[in-house]
Amino acid sequence: MAGSYSIINGQFFKTSEANILITDLAVQRGYGIFDFFVTVNNQPVFLDDHLDRFYNSASIMRLEPVPNRVELKRLIYKLIEKNEIPNSGIRITLTGGYSTDGYSIATPNLLITQNPFTYNIDSFEKGINLVTYNYQRQLPQVKTIDYLQAIYLQPFIKENKADDVLYHNEGEIRECPRGNFFIVTKDEEVITPTKDILAGVTRKKVLSFSDFNAKEASIKLEDIDNVAEAFVTSTTKFVLPVFSIDGKLIGNGRPGKITTKLFYKLFGIRMANYQVL
Amino acid sequence: MAGSYSIINGQFFKTSEANILITDLAVQRGYGIFDFFVTVNNQPVFLDDHLDRFYNSASIMRLEPVPNRVELKRLIYKLIEKNEIPNSGIRITLTGGYSTDGYSIATPNLLITQNPFTYNIDSFEKGINLVTYNYQRQLPQVKTIDYLQAIYLQPFIKENKADDVLYHNEGEIRECPRGNFFIVTKDEEVITPTKDILAGVTRKKVLSFSDFNAKEASIKLEDIDNVAEAFVTSTTKFVLPVFSIDGKLIGNGRPGKITTKLFYKLFGIRMANYQVL
Numbered sequence: 001m002a003g004s005y006s007i008i009n010g011q012f013f014k015t016s017e018a019n020i021l022i023t024d025l026a027v028q029r030g031y032g033i034f035d036f037f038v039t040v041n042n043q044p045v046f047l048d049d050h051l052d053r054f055y056n057s058a059s060i061m062r063l064e065p066v067p068n069r070v071e072l073k074r075l076i077y078k079l080i081e082k083n084e085i086p087n088s089g090i091r092i093t094l095t096g097g098y099s100t101d102g103y104s105i106a107t108p109n110l111l112i113t114q115n116p117f118t119y120n121i122d123s124f125e126k127g128i129n130l131v132t133y134n135y136q137r138q139l140p141q142v143k144t145i146d147y148l149q150a151i152y153l154q155p156f157i158k159e160n161k162a163d164d165v166l167y168h169n170e171g172e173i174r175e176c177p178r179g180n181f182f183i184v185t186k187d188e189e190v191i192t193p194t195k196d197i198l199a200g201v202t203r204k205k206v207l208s209f210s211d212f213n214a215k216e217a218s219i220k221l222e223d224i225d226n227v228a229e230a231f232v233t234s235t236t237k238f239v240l241p242v243f244s245i246d247g248k249l250i251g252n253g254r255p256g257k258i259t260t261k262l263f264y265k266l267f268g269i270r271m272a273n274y275q276v277l
Numbered sequence: 278m279a280g281s282y283s284i285i286n287g288q289f290f291k292t293s294e295a296n297i298l299i300t301d302l303a304v305q306r307g308y309g310i311f312d313f314f315v316t317v318n319n320q321p322v323f324l325d326d327h328l329d330r331f332y333n334s335a336s337i338m339r340l341e342p343v344p345n346r347v348e349l350k351r352l353i354y355k356l357i358e359k360n361e362i363p364n365s366g367i368r369i370t371l372t373g374g375y376s377t378d379g380y381s382i383a384t385p386n387l388l389i390t391q392n393p394f395t396y397n398i399d400s401f402e403k404g405i406n407l408v409t410y411n412y413q414r415q416l417p418q419v420k421t422i423d424y425l426q427a428i429y430l431q432p433f434i435k436e437n438k439a440d441d442v443l444y445h446n447e448g449e450i451r452e453c454p455r456g457n458f459f460i461v462t463k464d465e466e467v468i469t470p471t472k473d474i475l476a477g478v479t480r481k482k483v484l485s486f487s488d489f490n491a492k493e494a495s496i497k498l499e500d501i502d503n504v505a506e507a508f509v510t511s512t513t514k515f516v517l518p519v520f521s522i523d524g525k526l527i528g529n530g531r532p533g534k535i536t537t538k539l540f541y542k543l544f545g546i547r548m549a550n551y552q553v554l
Contacts, residue, residue, distance in 0.1 A: 006299065018300075019296040020304065021293075021294075021296045022283065022285070022295050022296060022370070023295075023390075024304070026303060026304045026307070027309070027370065027372065027388070028422065029422055029424040029428060030303070030422040030425055031424065031428050032304070032307070091379075095304065103428065104428075104431075113299065139425060139426070139429060144425055145305065146306075146307045146423060147306040147307060147380070148307055148416060148423055149416070150306075151380065151381075151382065152338065154381075
């Protein structure tokens, strides 16, 4: 169930009537960017990190003008107030706009939508199983709306009895379609790929924790054979243990020690605003 | 100027009011396919070839249901009748639909739009200059709405004083973002890349002309140094001579002999319905 209201270019619309013209470059040419964050008890989590990335994506894709940060935050808080969904996910999308020739970038359309989202701690215990696939996301540093390959691969993931796909580029591990990938070595080093990936906000937080030995480095497919633990990070997944990759068990197929520690550390920070009613 | 009317899911809308909900998977995830053909004096050109490809793209991307061919043609002819634009381009787009979770494919939205288009023979004389770029289109055999890279590269094309980009994959020439690439050897062989490209309708026609020595084969970047002629084909470009690639002249930088012959042959077929008023 979507929130009752959405915002298009600063104006509120009932979500059931929130629409854009079909001449928009997102519809015509898949051209657009977005960002996504959650709210806990009506408080956006890591909002400035997400807005930093949002403005960076917009700039790289030459989408302008965009409301400034003060104005954008004002809109976000108004939507939170109006929809009354304390625990939610909020998506800000910026499209290529109503292009007159169907190819040139026009004035972007800014769409803000909100949906209920509450993290379920069961998903940590359940973990995920990954299947690898040779694919390099285009413009990987930008959070574009391009998920063609990820959606196309859904039957492949199912056939391989996996929950999600792990992209690699000719053997160099990259990321999941909607999450960053990490390994934990037997020496308790926490490593995430450094190149041609999206700079996730949760990934950034994990790398910043000084009480963990976390770093960016190249990870190859064959490195997986020797890891102690593996996990995926994202705004909705938090720190999600990987139990198997291509059918091979990681560690003992349970949440590992470092993964669990990292999870609870992040969980504490992220849920700080949560109130038991 | 767009045609006054567009069709969404079988219904006519004023183009200025033709819209879709922002929950559509095209807007959320860039997920959709399309096809594009022209009309000459109200007659669609190579319509069945385009519909063959359209249904094939839809099937590969698991977009269903789609109206059957009889129904789709009926809609197209009704739009032609209503808009009264004898010489036009018609685009049929099929989107991922209103996804409830923002990721799963839903019932597709079918959009049909029409814009004036008349081929200007001057563009043949003007030719184009290309700049090469290392990029492999994802799902190349499908006419998806993904033109992220092509639009992103517009400033690169301009900086290199070119008119369009020619993609290659690690030195293996592929295609232009909106057209197929051909070379003509000094032995008058007409060659177009065979692998990981979109099967263009004009490309198919050129390959079918028995009075030309045309075939599919691998073309490498270094092969360009020895070609006699080069050209690009598409529904709007017909047969368009390439005058230079990466600043290096092709032939004498004028439309070549075989290119010109091919152009007039195709022009004759395509404009058969054109009537001088």
